[in-house]
Amino acid sequence: MSTTNNNTVLISGAGLGGLCLAQALKKHSISFKIFEKDLKRSFRAQGYRLRISEFGILSLQYALSDEIWSLFEKTSAVFEPSKPGTRLSTHTAEALAAGALGGGPPPLGNVKPYTVDRTTMRDVLLTGLENELHFGKAVANYTTTDSGVTVHFTDGSSETGALLVGADGVKSPVRQQLLPEYPFLDTGMRILYGKTPISEEFEKKFLEDAQHGMALLYDDGSSDNAPKTGVLEAIRFPQGKTVEHITLPDDYIYWVMVLRKEHLPISDTEVLRLDNEASSDLAVLLTKGWHSRLKPMIELQDRTQTSTLKMSSVDPSMPDWEPVSRVTLLGDAIHNMPPTGGAGVNTALRDAADLARKIVDAGGTGNVTKATISEYENDLREFSRKWVGLSWQGGTKAFGLKPLEECEKLSI
Incomplete structure (x- = not known):
């Protein structure tokens, strides 16, 4: 079955970038449809904590109606500045000297950031898009003509x-x-993401100084020959369990461990096939030598939420490509980057708002030309190169990323 509307923007993917674009198009009365390969809204976990900073905030303010922007603010978690000394040794639970893990990219600006739960933010951005969102639609390929594009x-x-x-x-x-x-690269690093509910038992057992704001963890691998670094942050929602139609998660600790693939106790092929339960078991194994005041973060984890991922990235050079008038990209589809500094989601939001703005400024999709797309993609590359580069710098300092020339090329 084929459906045709030559004025419609077809969006592949209902992640945060695609939904931000959809909201901006809806706000400006431009026709769109979203196609998501997942079979339903809650088909899989959508991640944990995100930090929305200056250019992400400005992008959302452009894209969202007043009502949905207000909902975004109301459903955000508390932003707790980190306490001094929250660079911790996992073996002593004591503060390390400043700079022991290095730093991330410089601050994004003077605008106060928002801390959000990814699933909650996705629910916010899905608001009002039900009629334009189609689940179970995995793209096979597309064909273009001078007058349009057909997605199969x-x-x-x-x-x-x-x-x-x-x-x-x-x-x-x-x-x-x-x-x-x-050009995409395998950084050689593997990431374990997890989520631990902040229960009464957890609060009693876990190091109090790490229960507020963000803490950086340093593990020299003395117990398992697997040097690793990590990040944790308390995510709290004092506004209650629900805000309007949005269900908020229980308070939790978001945590990440990063280590080189060669330091893992199983083969890389096995690592990348781990399900939630096996990822939880791996986290327990890797932290067996941690201090008793830090281990509760892993011992009390939500075992349905732990996952293991490859840390991949576009080559920071991001070479130019020849634009086409009917197809373009945004977010991780074109500039996946190391998570250091949290620039990935903010850059995707920036892409979405900028593309919508260029469509609006052109007078709608009927006036979008190859030159319009070329301008958008030039701006995307110029902006993204900076943040991919900064993410690599931060990752090198914090996680010991390999030099670019030592990273394997990926076919993805």
Whole structure:
């Protein structure tokens, strides 16, 4: 079955960048449809804590209606500045000298950031988009003509519109067709993400100084020959369990461990196949030598929420490509980066708002040309190169990323 509307923006992916773009288009009365490969809204976990900083905030303010911006603010977690000395040794639970883990990129600006739960923020951005959102739609490929683009889905259906936007993450099938040789790298680092509910038992057992704000962890690997670094942050929602139609999570500690693949006790192939339970077991194994006041973070983890991922990144050089008038990209689909500094989500939001603005300034999709897309993509590359580079610098200081020339190229 094929559906046609040559004025419609077709968005592949219902992540935060794609939804931000959709909200901006809706705000300016521009037709769009969103296609998400997941079978339903809550098909899988959507992540944990995010920090929305200056250019992410400005992008959301452009994209969102007053009502949805207010909902975003109301559902944000408390932003707790970190206490001095929250660089901790995992073996002594004592503060390390400043700079022991290095630092991330410089601050994004003077605007107070928002701390949000990713799933909650996604629910906010989904508000009012139900009629334009289609689940179970995985992109197979697309075809273009002078007048439009047709997206073909793996279920045999298709949609035709004015512009296709690949907002579908690191493994974007849209980018795979548009830029099949674009340079992505395996940093050689593997990440364990987890979530630990802040229960009464947890508060009694866990180091009090690490229960507020962010703490950086340093583990020299003395117990398991696996040097690792980590981050944790308390995410708290004092506004209650619900805000309007949004259900907020219980308070939790968000935690991350980063280590080189060669320091893991199992093969890399096995690591990248771990499910939630096996990832939880790996976290327990890797922290067996931690101090008793820090181990509760792992011992009391929500075992359904732990995951293991490859830390990949676009090559920071981000070479130019030839634009086409009917297809473009945003977010991780084109500039996946190390998580250091939290610039990934903010850059995706910036992409979404900028693309929407350029469509609006052109007078709608009927006036979008190759020159419009070229201007958007030039701006995207110029902006993203800076933040990918800063993320690499921060990752090198904090996590010991390998030099670029030692990283393996990825085909994704």
